[in-house]
Amino acid sequence: MQVMAHRGYSSQAPENTLAAFKRAIAFGCQWIELDVQLTADHIPVVIHDQTLERCTNGVGQIGELTFSELTQYSAGHWFDQAFRDETVPSLEATLQLAKQHQINLNIELKLYPGDDETLLCQRVAAVIDAVGIAQEQLLFSSFSVTALAVMQRVMPAIRRGVLWETIPSDAFEILEALDAFSVHCDYRHLDEPQATAMKQRGYALYCYTPNHPLDVAEHWRWGVDMMITDKPHCYSPQLTGD
Numbered sequence: 001m002q003v004m005a006h007r008g009y010s011s012q013a014p015e016n017t018l019a020a021f022k023r024a025i026a027f028g029c030q031w032i033e034l035d036v037q038l039t040a041d042h043i044p045v046v047i048h049d050q051t052l053e054r055c056t057n058g059v060g061q062i063g064e065l066t067f068s069e070l071t072q073y074s075a076g077h078w079f080d081q082a083f084r085d086e087t088v089p090s091l092e093a094t095l096q097l098a099k100q101h102q103i104n105l106n107i108e109l110k111l112y113p114g115d116d117e118t119l120l121c122q123r124v125a126a127v128i129d130a131v132g133i134a135q136e137q138l139l140f141s142s143f144s145v146t147a148l149a150v151m152q153r154v155m156p157a158i159r160r161g162v163l164w165e166t167i168p169s170d171a172f173e174i175l176e177a178l179d180a181f182s183v184h185c186d187y188r189h190l191d192e193p194q195a196t197a198m199k200q201r202g203y204a205l206y207c208y209t210p211n212h213p214l215d216v217a218e219h220w221r222w223g224v225d226m227m228i229t230d231k232p233h234c235y236s237p238q239l240t241g242d
């Protein structure tokens with residue numbers, strides 16, 4: 001079964017930290033999903049929320065702090081004292097890790113209202129170029145069709161996946177315009193006819209974020225290729241799930 005570690009191995013280490021990525025690598029995951037956005041000084045960083053409160057011991061908005069201000073805070077203490085030295089990682093450090101271990105990354109371009117899609121894409125592209133990671137190791141995904149369209153222009157060789165909670169009626173027009181590789185949808189809203197249609201048109205089909213294999217037992221049969229999960233071990237036959 002193909003699984004992707006959602007925000008790293010986020011059930012065993014604080015989400016979107018190097019510790020979570022290293023755990024995923026050690027477990028044997030081939031794919032890691034992460035969320036990227038920009039600091040005030042336009043450094044791409046790996047964090048999900050628009051604000052610091054849930055996953056760090058800081059307060060405020062990611063986009064209003066410089067990278068050096070942001071990394072003064074712990075991004076692991078909230079999860080467990082053992083991770084107190086984790087900080088919000090740069091995309092650059094994350095790409096270096098992926099390059100070193102030849103792990104594939106699903107880079108979710110995370111945009112909140114008012115964010116500049118073009119700027120985020122340009123800054124992400126610059127870091128990818130600087131690190132020199134193989135383009136085949138990367139996949140861009142986003143709920144923002146605009147961001148994916150920018151990436152189609154800026155880094156056309158890197159695959160693109162569209163994120164949808166619910167697959168819309170004009171899905172194929174959007175996918176064709178983006179020359180998309182994959183569809184990433186909420187497993188709770190996907191049905192068999194939609195899955196069949198996606199597979200018939202040749203798209204890879206991924207579901208987020210099922211943490212219990214029984215919730216997606218049917219989905220594999222429908223043709224879903226990969227589950228994006230916080231709990232990769234639950235899908236592994238050699239380990240007991242929780």
Ligand code: G3P
Pocket residue numbers: 006033035048108141163184208209228
């Ligand atoms: O990429 C799948 C999933 O991460 C999308 O939702 O909110 O967890 O980033 P979210």
Ligand code: MG
Pocket residue numbers: 033034035108
């Ligand atoms: Mg995400």
